[in-house]
Amino acid sequence: MTPAPPRLVAEGLTLRYDARTVATDLSVVVPDDRFTVVLGPNACGKSTLLRALSGLLAPAAGRVLLDGAPLSSLPAKERARRMALLPQTMSAPEGITVRELVHRGRFAHQRVLRRHSASDRDAVAAALEETHVADLAERRLDELSGGQRQRVWIAMTLAQDTPLVLLDEPTTFLDLPHQIEVLNVLHRLVARGRTVVAVLHDLNLAARYADHVVAMRSGAVVAEGPPSATITEPLLRSVFDLEATVLPDPLTGAPMVVPADSRD
Amino acid sequence: MSRPLLLGSQRAHVGVDRRELAVCAVLLVAALGLGFVGLWAGDFPVTPGEVAGALLGAPFPAVEPIVYTVVVEWHLPRVVAALVFGAALAASGAIFQTITRNPLASPDVMGLANGSFTGMLLGLVLLGGAWAGIMAGALVGGLVTAGLVYVLALRDGLRDFRFIVVGIGVSAFLAALNSWILLRIDVETALFASAWGAGTLNNATAGAVWPAASVLVVLLLLLPWGVASLRQLELGDDLARSTGLALDRHRAALLLLAVALVSAVTTVAGPIAFVALAAPQIARRLVRSPGIPLAASCCTGAVLLLGADLVAQHVVPLTVPVGVVTVVIGGAYLTWLLRREMRTDR
Ligand SMILES: Nc1ncnc2c1ncn2[C@@H]1O[C@H](COP(=O)(O)OP(=O)(O)OP(=O)(O)O)[C@@H](O)[C@H]1O
Ligand SMILES: [Mg+2]
Numbered sequence: 001m002t003p004a005p006p007r008l009v010a011e012g013l014t015l016r017y018d019a020r021t022v023a024t025d026l027s028v029v030v031p032d033d034r035f036t037v038v039l040g041p042n043a044c045g046k047s048t049l050l051r052a053l054s055g056l057l058a059p060a061a062g063r064v065l066l067d068g069a070p071l072s073s074l075p076a077k078e079r080a081r082r083m084a085l086l087p088q089t090m091s092a093p094e095g096i097t098v099r100e101l102v103h104r105g106r107f108a109h110q111r112v113l114r115r116h117s118a119s120d121r122d123a124v125a126a127a128l129e130e131t132h133v134a135d136l137a138e139r140r141l142d143e144l145s146g147g148q149r150q151r152v153w154i155a156m157t158l159a160q161d162t163p164l165v166l167l168d169e170p171t172t173f174l175d176l177p178h179q180i181e182v183l184n185v186l187h188r189l190v191a192r193g194r195t196v197v198a199v200l201h202d203l204n205l206a207a208r209y210a211d212h213v214v215a216m217r218s219g220a221v222v223a224e225g226p227p228s229a230t231i232t233e234p235l236l237r238s239v240f241d242l243e244a245t246v247l248p249d250p251l252t253g254a255p256m257v258v259p260a261d262s263r264d
Numbered sequence: 265m266s267r268p269l270l271l272g273s274q275r276a277h278v279g280v281d282r283r284e285l286a287v288c289a290v291l292l293v294a295a296l297g298l299g300f301v302g303l304w305a306g307d308f309p310v311t312p313g314e315v316a317g318a319l320l321g322a323p324f325p326a327v328e329p330i331v332y333t334v335v336v337e338w339h340l341p342r343v344v345a346a347l348v349f350g351a352a353l354a355a356s357g358a359i360f361q362t363i364t365r366n367p368l369a370s371p372d373v374m375g376l377a378n379g380s381f382t383g384m385l386l387g388l389v390l391l392g393g394a395w396a397g398i399m400a401g402a403l404v405g406g407l408v409t410a411g412l413v414y415v416l417a418l419r420d421g422l423r424d425f426r427f428i429v430v431g432i433g434v435s436a437f438l439a440a441l442n443s444w445i446l447l448r449i450d451v452e453t454a455l456f457a458s459a460w461g462a463g464t465l466n467n468a469t470a471g472a473v474w475p476a477a478s479v480l481v482v483l484l485l486l487l488p489w490g491v492a493s494l495r496q497l498e499l500g501d502d503l504a505r506s507t508g509l510a511l512d513r514h515r516a517a518l519l520l521l522a523v524a525l526v527s528a529v530t531t532v533a534g535p536i537a538f539v540a541l542a543a544p545q546i547a548r549r550l551v552r553s554p555g556i557p558l559a560a561s562c563c564t565g566a567v568l569l570l571g572a573d574l575v576a577q578h579v580v581p582l583t584v585p586v587g588v589v590t591v592v593i594g595g596a597y598l599t600w601l602l603r604r605e606m607r608t609d610r
Contacts, residue, residue, distance in 0.1 A: 108507060
């Protein structure tokens with residue numbers, strides 16, 4: 001750990017949509033250069049937290065600090081050059097090609113009237129390569145399978161080329177091999193010095209890939225720390241109401257969750 | 265093929281790819297051709313050679329003063345008005361449709377047309393029929409309506425669909441108000457007002473057109489700065505912002521530009537229907553682009569309005585307001601579009 005304060009910190013956030021308050025006094029520290037996984041049951045506020053961390057949702061109270069400065073004080077493009085967010089649901093114009101979509105991730109690096117630059121082209125090519133969709137580059141997004149599409153969206157986020165990458169359920173539509181592939185991509189990013197935050201629902205994959213786990217329930221952080229300290233039987237009970245046995249993963253020794261057999 | 269001929273990156277910046285350039289080039293040639301017809305056709309017989317002479321001077325033979333008057337002082341303003349107004353209406357529609365992500369959004373559907381008409385009627389009634397009063401009334405009416413729709417729709421966050429529903433509601437209210445005013449005023453004024461309210465280029469005289477066209481050309485020249493923002497907006501609010509668009513500021517600026525474009529047209533020509541609605545969608549199909557191509561929309565709008573005005577002046581037996589022709593064209597187009605889209609959905 002470096003002595004410098006972490007780049008992304010949330011302090012005492014109150015998060016609400018209109019009248020519905022999702023979280024009060026929520027504080028999160030995102031460790032630099034680590035893979036942080038946010039866990040929690042549906043509707044507990046994971047997406048809301050990510051939206052607040054990335055500046056999409058202005059907190060009703062509290063503040064998010066990016067590199068020590070309040071996020072709200074940063075110009076949008078400056079923020080987007082340091083931090084990317086892949087939301088849980090996305091839409092794209094009908095008929096857009098994969099390459100064109102991924103290219104739109106470059107917006108923060110472009111000046112308004114300048115034509116394409118070599119660095120844009122390289123970043124797009126690298127992102128397509130990284131997510132194994134380079135051979136789909138000229139295809140239309142709406143003619144791809146759900147899993148292919150998901151990887152294209154991740155490519156767009158990677159093309160943004162930011163030191164901090166936030167992804168809301170990046171593996172949700174993927175089969176297991178592709179989930180592993182995406183997580184390996186994220187792992188490589190971390191190994192190369194990026195900070196990654198992802199919402200995941202698969203506890204076993206989270207346990208294997210996470211350096212740091214943030215477990216949430218009802219808008220509050222219930223536990224924070226390495227998987228070995230957070231993915232435990234009591235915690236699964238208190239966060240998910242899940243009865244489970246936690247064993248060491250025979251391959252890596254990370255926690256492995258085996259749900260109790262609750263069939264009638 | 266819809267496959268970009270250049271790298272996709274080419275399109276994302278200036279918003280013009282090769283296919284769009286080709287479509288624009290064809291449309292500009294069509295505009296030139298129609299423009300020539302517009303300069304030439306009319307009750308006063310002039311030859312094509314005289315048109316060229318009046319317009320370009322030197323290499324062509326000199327023309328009589330009356331020919332010069334007919335071609336340059338009467339016909340030219342109207343042709344320029346049709347081209348520039350058509351481009352402006354189309355650009356306005358393209359911005360509205362991209363921001364709301366709805367192909368049915370356009371300034372006329374959103375109530376701006378009826379609002380301008382209300383303002384025009386009030387200017388006519390309260391200020392006694394001077395052109396300045398009519399134009400000021402139309403301008404203020406359009407802007408106030410736009411502000412009203414924006415505030416009503418914005419209340420807690422701009423939601424795409426509510427924006428349109430609120431616009432339609434306001435529009436319907438203003439239409440009723442306009443009918444009521446028309447019934448109150450004397451027949452002659454009501455007839456004049458109705459012609460204006462249908463959208464017409466009959467008032468496109470040199471004195472009215474040159475100031476409006478100058479303003480519009482300046483506004484249209486601002487469009488390239490908006491293209492990149494519009495492309496990001498197509499991705500939805502969340503992605504637009506997370507990729508670095510200052511969403512609220514850019515969306516407000518673009519809406520303001522769209523409203524300014526349509527208002528400047530309306531002050532001179534009244535609310536011309538359907539160009540703003542149909543031109544962007546036609547352009548999108550010609551270019552086969554994922555989003556709405558701004559440059560091609562402008563070219564389509566220019567050709568559409570000029571073509572419609574020529575039909576209104578010279579093809580139908582009695583001269584009708586161009587707005588009537590655009591409604592017919594637009595209505596036919598929309599029906600065809602909906603039928604086709606319904607069929608491909610099957
Ligand atoms: N746009 C919105 N407007 C109003 N309420 C919302 C909105 N988005 C989310 N909520 C509410 O906020 C709460 C937290 O939602 P959030 O999307 O953060 O949950 P989540 O943990 O990401 O769930 P999931 O695992 O299902 O994605 C939920 O009760 C949800 O109904
Ligand atoms: Mg979520």
